[in-house]
Amino acid sequence: xxxxxxxxxxxxxxxxxxxxxxxxxxxxxxxxxxxxxxxxxxxxxxxxxxxxxxxxxxxxxxxxxxxxxxxxxxxxxxxxxxxxxxxxxxxxxxxxxxxxxxxxxxxxxxxxxxxxxxxxxxxxxxxxxxxxxxxxxxxxxxxxxxxxxxxxxxxxxxxxxxxxxxxxxxxxxxxxxxxxxxxxxxxxxxxxxxxxxxxxxxxxxxxxxxxxxxxxxxxxxxxxxxxxxxxxxxxxxxxxxxxxxxxxxxxxxxxxxxxx
Amino acid sequence: xxxxxxxxxxxxxxxxxxxxxxxxxxxxxxxxxxxxxxxxxxxxxxxxxxxxxxxxxxxxxxxxxxxxxxxxxxxxxxxxxxxxxxxxxxxxxxxxxxxxxxxxxxxxxxxxxxxxxxxxxxxxxxxxxxxxxxxxxxxxxxxxxxxxxxxxxxxxxxxxxxxxxxxxxxxxxxxxxxxxxxxxxxxxxxxxxxxxxxxxxxxxxxxxxxxxxxxxxxxxxxxxxxxxxxxxxxxxxxxxxxxxxxxxxxxxxxxxxxxxxxxxxxxxxxxxxxxxxxxxxxxxxxxxxxxxxxxxxxxxxxxxxxxxxxxxxxxxxxx
Numbered sequence: 001x002x003x004x005x006x007x008x009x010x011x012x013x014x015x016x017x018x019x020x021x022x023x024x025x026x027x028x029x030x031x032x033x034x035x036x037x038x039x040x041x042x043x044x045x046x047x048x049x050x051x052x053x054x055x056x057x058x059x060x061x062x063x064x065x066x067x068x069x070x071x072x073x074x075x076x077x078x079x080x081x082x083x084x085x086x087x088x089x090x091x092x093x094x095x096x097x098x099x100x101x102x103x104x105x106x107x108x109x110x111x112x113x114x115x116x117x118x119x120x121x122x123x124x125x126x127x128x129x130x131x132x133x134x135x136x137x138x139x140x141x142x143x144x145x146x147x148x149x150x151x152x153x154x155x156x157x158x159x160x161x162x163x164x165x166x167x168x169x170x171x172x173x174x175x176x177x178x179x180x181x182x183x184x185x186x187x188x189x190x191x192x193x194x195x196x197x198x199x200x201x202x203x204x205x206x207x208x209x210x211x212x213x214x215x216x217x218x219x220x221x222x223x224x225x226x227x228x229x230x231x232x233x234x235x236x237x238x239x240x241x242x243x244x245x246x247x248x249x250x251x252x253x254x255x256x257x258x259x260x
Numbered sequence: 261x262x263x264x265x266x267x268x269x270x271x272x273x274x275x276x277x278x279x280x281x282x283x284x285x286x287x288x289x290x291x292x293x294x295x296x297x298x299x300x301x302x303x304x305x306x307x308x309x310x311x312x313x314x315x316x317x318x319x320x321x322x323x324x325x326x327x328x329x330x331x332x333x334x335x336x337x338x339x340x341x342x343x344x345x346x347x348x349x350x351x352x353x354x355x356x357x358x359x360x361x362x363x364x365x366x367x368x369x370x371x372x373x374x375x376x377x378x379x380x381x382x383x384x385x386x387x388x389x390x391x392x393x394x395x396x397x398x399x400x401x402x403x404x405x406x407x408x409x410x411x412x413x414x415x416x417x418x419x420x421x422x423x424x425x426x427x428x429x430x431x432x433x434x435x436x437x438x439x440x441x442x443x444x445x446x447x448x449x450x451x452x453x454x455x456x457x458x459x460x461x462x463x464x465x466x467x468x469x470x471x472x473x474x475x476x477x478x479x480x481x482x483x484x485x486x487x488x489x490x491x492x493x494x495x496x497x498x499x500x501x502x503x504x505x506x507x508x509x510x511x512x513x514x515x516x517x518x519x520x521x522x523x524x525x526x527x528x529x530x531x532x533x534x535x536x537x538x539x540x541x542x543x544x545x546x547x548x549x550x551x552x553x554x555x556x557x558x559x560x561x562x563x564x565x566x567x568x569x570x571x572x573x574x575x576x577x578x579x
Contacts, residue, residue, distance in 0.1 A: 002460030
């Protein structure tokens with residue numbers, strides 16, 4: 001177990017170092033939710049002829065931050081596998097004595113940590129603008145809730161990574177997923193306004209719960225009843241693990257889909 | 261004692277083949293078919309063959325990167341099928357000398373990373389990485405980003421990476437491909453030093469000269485099957501390839517009964533192609549001595565492995 005933990009830390013460390021040397025990406029990821037939420041708030045002001053309640057901006061700011069985190073996590077897993085196959089880094093990892101789950105989990109955790117970092121910066125700006133310092137404690141608790149809510153999303157990342165092995169093109173997998181998440185997960189508007197089928201899709205995806213829990217925590221009304229669906233979301237983690245292992249064994253180690 | 265033993269390794273891959281404008285069918289193509297060989301401890305063993313011959317597929321099965329359809333291999337006493345994780349602990353691999361690195365990290369950071377993947381703690385990995393950069397001659401560039409490295413430097417870093425956990429077996433897939441002659445020579449010297457230090461080395465190459473000069477034993481592989489194996493000398497002897505015997509005759513422009521050419525010193529040189537160079541040379545020297553010729557330089561030119569390769573592969577292709 002100590003060896004596995006050391007391996008996980010090694011990958012995390014190099015992935016984070018690598019990420020920090022790509023500052024432009026981090027800057028864009030922070031700027032994106034602020035830009036989009038301000039744009040939609042501006043559009044709303046134009047349509048209504050007066051500025052809507054500032055809470056609506058905050059609602060969307062949190063929603064778009066979760067969307068950004070979802071995009072980063074899913075596309076980084078897909079890219080990690082794709083780039084890893086193309087650069088042959090994954091071959092070296094597979095030739096080392098390391099559990100492949102550690103490889104993908106480390107990549108997902110890196111993007112998750114980046115997501116939490118983005119949330120801390122963007123969310124703090126939003127909380128200070130809308131609530132002042134009164135909701136700061138709730139905000140920091142919400143960050144912890146977000147970190148826990150991202151765990152089931154690791155399962156989806158494993159599925160994205162697995163499908164990238166045969167799908168080859170990372171965008172073809174991560175972008176439709178991001179489109180579904182942004183439409184159905186209650187990020188920019190409540191899912192209750194959606195047609196029934198889209199509501200169902202939203203409710204079975206973990207992103208919806210991440211956004212709802214975080215908003216509820218910041219506003220101080222999160223309780224155990226709200227969290228009753230959360231344990232079921234861990235089915236993504238378990239399912240993702242088995243799907244990934246199946247794809248890795250059958251399409252990489254048996255069929256030799258390294259690279260090309 | 262064998263460090264690697266491959267027994268009937270067989271691997272097929274699915275390929276889609278178009279049968280007409282509308283229909284494509286899936287077929288299984290043999291990449292490697294019943295390949296068996298043994299690599300002894302502290303030996304440099306070469307896999308030689310043209311592109312697509314099955315060299316890399318064979319190596320990938322031995323590295324546990326690919327699961328064979330049939331057969332198996334025992335590496336350092338462990339089966340690639342039953343104990344793949346033990347096999348991985350005992351091998352170091354170079355699959356593409358310029359790839360597999362984080363370009364935005366330094367050489368040292370990359371080595372420490374790989375060291376930790378093999379279970380070393382950060383301090384141990386760092387100490388070993390420093391040691392290896394000195395061994396491969398990268399100590400002055402160890403803290404530069406890999407993206408600034410030349411191909412030769414990346415190849416050295418790749419070898420350092422394969423040695424980070426001090427494995428008894430090192431597997432090198434085309435370790436000098438794309439390198440300039442000086443870098444390639446450095447890598448070859450490094451390989452020889454590794455073998456002297458007790459490592460067992462399995463390498464693939466297109467470069468016949470390299471294989472001939474590095475390897476104790478070689479297998480020639482074509483279309484996934486072994487077509488010949490032995491020491492470079494045995495391969496040449498098996499195919500009965502001709503040696504060239506050249507004898508310079510001083511102060512003479514021709515020699516009776518022999519075909520000659522004039523060298524740049526103005527002397528006649530007798531040139532004979534023979535499969536038995538020792539007998540031919542002894543008889544020729546006796547005859548020349550008897551006829552009172554003054555003998556100059558003597559050369560016996562061995563057939564190269566390239567000729568062996570061309571003969572074996574050429575015969576198969578009907579060339």
